[in-house]
Amino acid sequence: MANSTYNLEIHKVKKLPETAYYISNFITETEERAILSNIYAAPKPKWTQLSNRKLQNWGGVPHSKGMIAEVIPPWLDQYLEKIHALNVMSGKRPNHVLVNEYRPGQGIMPHLDGSLFYPTITTISAGSHIVLKFLEPSKDDRKTDLTHRFSLLLEPRSLLILQDALFEYYLHSIEEITEDFIDDSVVNLDMCSSSFVKGSVVPRETRISLTIRHVPKTTAFKLNIGNKR
Numbered sequence: 012m013a014n015s016t017y018n019l020e021i022h023k024v025k026k027l028p029e030t031a032y033y034i035s036n037f038i039t040e041t042e043e044r045a046i047l048s049n050i051y052a053a054p055k056p057k058w059t060q061l062s063n064r065k066l067q068n069w070g071g072v073p074h075s076k077g078m079i080a081e082v083i084p085p086w087l088d089q090y091l092e093k094i095h096a097l098n099v100m101s102g103k104r105p106n107h108v109l110v111n112e113y114r115p116g117q118g119i120m121p122h123l124d125g126s127l128f129y130p131t132i133t134t135i136s137a138g139s140h141i142v143l144k145f146l147e148p149s150k151d152d153r154k155t156d157l158t159h160r161f162s163l164l165l166e167p168r169s170l171l172i173l174q175d176a177l178f179e180y181y182l183h184s185i186e187e188i189t190e191d192f193i194d195d196s197v198v199n200l201d202m203c204s205s206s207f208v209k210g211s212v213v214p215r216e217t218r219i220s221l222t223i224r225h226v227p228k229t230t231a232f233k234l235n236i237g238n239k240r
């Protein structure tokens with residue numbers, strides 16, 4: 012679907028390898044509040060508690076063979092539709108939302124999202140900013156020898172889109188710290204609101220991220236029982 016609202020090219024992060032788009036104020040403050048209250052209205056079993064953050068799955072729980080689709084409620088699905096209209100997934104409609112909650116001091120270890128997902132990640136931030144770090148693996152030891160190359164400041168209400176080398180080659184992480192230092196590694200500061208100033212230290216609040224992706228889904232999970240694969 013063609014998109015009439017956003018010219019993605021003007022949101023491309025030009026100081027990065029291929030490909031990142033960053034859209035400040037992708038959602039309004041009212042929408043942000045509604046997202047937060049709906050997420051916190053979910054029953055306790057909807058949350059999965061990890062050691063350093065907690066999460067919710069919407070649309071199903073992805074497995075290596077795909078996903079049994081669950082209906083995504085309208086309060087959330089409207090954002091999948093809005094992202095679908097950007098046409099960044101080769102016409103595939105996003106069908107899964109991973110919600111992560113990070114309290115100040117929490118984060119996520121360096122990782123790649125993996126081939127389970129169509130190679131576009133989109134992330135809406137709510138509640139707080141965060142600095143997302145990108146790390147390059149060394150040729151010899153891809154897992155442990157990582158070099159921090161650049162960072163993106165993700166403001167509350169922003170949308171980030173990652174593809175290509177930023178999806179499949181550079182690992183991403185969020186440090187387990189309570190405040191972010193806006194230093195020269197942040198390459199999208201000129202695309203952010205003027206309330207973020209180079210050289211400043213910005214305390215974190217609790218952040219909710221919505222990672223919105225396309226998962227190739229299976230609807231015939233039970234029929235696969237007994238299959239070799």
Ligand SMILES: O=C(O)CCC(=O)C(=O)O
Nearest residue numbers: 109111119124134220222
């Ligand atoms: O919270 C974020 O912005 C990143 C989340 C993430 O990397 C993931 O869920 O794979």
Ligand SMILES: [Fe+2]
Nearest residue numbers: 122123124183
């Ligand atoms: Fe990730």
